[in-house]
Amino acid sequence: MEHQSTSGSAWTRTKVSTRQGWTRTRSFAARRARSGAARVRSSLVPAAITALCAVLAYVFAELVLGHEGPLFAATAALIALGFNRDPKVRKVIEVAVGCTLGILIGDLMQAVLGQGYWQAVLVVFTSILVARFIDSGATFTLQMSLQSVLVVLLPAAEGGPFTRSQDAIVGGLIALLVTLLSPRNLQKDAATGLRDLYATLTTSLRDCSEALRSHESRTAWMGLVACRNTQPALDDLRKDVRNAQEVATFSPIKRRSKAGLAETAHTVEKSDLAVRSMRVVARRVISVIDSGTLGEDGTTQLADWFDEAADAVGILGRSLGEPSAAGRHKSLSVARDALGGAAARLDPAELGAGTLHSEALVMLLRPMMVDLIEATGASHDDAVGYLPRL
Template identity: 85%
Template sequence: MEQQPASGSSWTRTVTKARQWWARTWSFATRRSRSGASRVTSALVPAAVTALCAVLAYVFAELVLGHEDPLFAATAALIALGFNRDPKVRKVLEVAIGCTLGILIGDLMQAVLGQGYWQAVLVVYTSILVARFIDSGATFTLQMSLQSVLVVLLPAAEGGPFTRSQDAIVGGFIALLVTLLMPKNLRKEAATGLRDLYVTLTGALRDCSEALRSHESRTAWMGLVACRGTQTAVENLRKDVKNARELATFSPTKRHARPELDETAHTVEMSDLAVRSMRVVARRVISVIDNGALDDEGTGLLADWFDEAADAVGILGRSLGEPAAAGRHKSLSVARGALGGAAARLDPAELGATTLHAEALVMLLRPMMVDLIEATGSSHDEAVGYLPRL
């Protein structure tokens, strides 16, 4: 009778552990299924483009050039196009050249040295050295060595020693052509990145407001840390804009987007300056709070200003995410007005900044607001014109 509770307790623990294990397993499987479904959904169009590109390269080399089993045309197209959601012109061109050069080196050395194992070692060795001489990228080296070793190990092509080199050129050219002509919104990635960046900036302004109201500098530290973490996002924005401008330059169907991308590039630079200024502002807010440099009236006035600025910056972030140019420009004019209204109040006397620390805080806000107004498309002189004279 005394052992029954122990047995029951052991059974209960076993059942509890089994349920916990099943819950963890089910949660893991659910997360993996959702992430997998998300990847499949985002891959529908790229998968179709990649498949069509590979088969098109094969068909062209077989029917137009008359090559028998032109597998290198399909493989070169697949490797050059890769499996990116939005293939980059420079990347596609780089990989295509790497594939072609690797096959060409294999063809040349096979014609001179013949086919065999030691020839394969020499071909791969030479391909790696040539690739490292031409480009520092690991992908370029991999493609050259991979294609060259396949050339010397597979049976010789019936169409001649350089048939496979021609197939690689066909595959790379078709991959590049598809990349240039594939319809896409060149500004989409940058718009998403800018919207996320301004969400962070808006949050930092809210943190500064809350820090002033609660006299708690740690809240401002949270905003400072968030702004410090945006540098990678800004660098990614620059890369996105650079890739989009590159595609707009070379694609005959997307050159009309170049002026819009130039505006976006300017917005990214001004946004970067604004975020950098926000870091300095957050540090100054921390100093003002820790040193008690504001009285109750000044604290309330500056906290209200940070809330107003956060509202204006939120409008700017949503405006930059507008997909259509007409709607975006209209929204940016609203954001410009809101930002200009906040900038017009940046007078230390009006905001109750009567000490040196408080005055310094207000003065640091002025260049930040100029950068934000310029991010809406205004000129520097127009942006400075919103500031009150001191």
């Protein structure tokens, strides 16, 4: 009986373990399917642009230049354009030049040395050295060597020794043209990223308010962790803005966006500083709560202030969603007034901060509010002018 009971228990555990394994597998497969579907949706436009660019380069080289089977035009366009959410102009130029130089070196050496295996080794060796001399990037070296070895190993082009070099130039130029003329809203992604950032900052301010009211420092820890997790998004946001400014500099149809992108870049920098300050503030809130150095009246006033600041930051985040520049500037003015109203209360005596820890907390809030007010487009002197004199 005991043996049967043990066997039955083992069989039950095996069934439960198998069922749990299948559940985890289905959950994993569902997550992968959802993430894959999201990637497909976000890749529809880049995929269409990339496909159009490659075929357009091939058709141009074949019909306009009269080249037979200009595969290097399509491959150069694909490699130069890449598959990035927001291609960088400099990167497209760099890769296009690398492809063209690699093919040119292969054509030249093939014309002088002929075609064969030892020639291929010499061509790749020479391409790598030339690439390292021109640029330190690994991508540039890879493209040059790859294109040169293809040239020397594939059958010679029917149109002459430098036909494939011309095809590569066509592919690179078309990739650059598509990058500059693509109908992309350069400020949309930055505005979306900033709204997400301000949503996190608003949540962190509310967490600090709740932590003060409940005397529970773990709630402030949640706000601190949320702010820390914004750094990768901030780094990506800064890169997106730089790429957009680069496109606006070279693209004839995007130059009107330069002024708006300069404002966005300024907003990103000031927002980054404000979030960094918020991390320090959250740690100070934790210290104030754990030390118990703030009285009940001061706790209530500081909690109210954090709620007021959260409301103002929320207005700032919503203002970035305005489609027109005039509407955005008007909303930013409203946000500036709301942030300035909160900043005007940052006097330790007014907020009931009578101890060293609580005074330090109020003083840490002042530079954060200056950065946020500057993020609305105000000058540094105007932002500092909202603060009360001490």
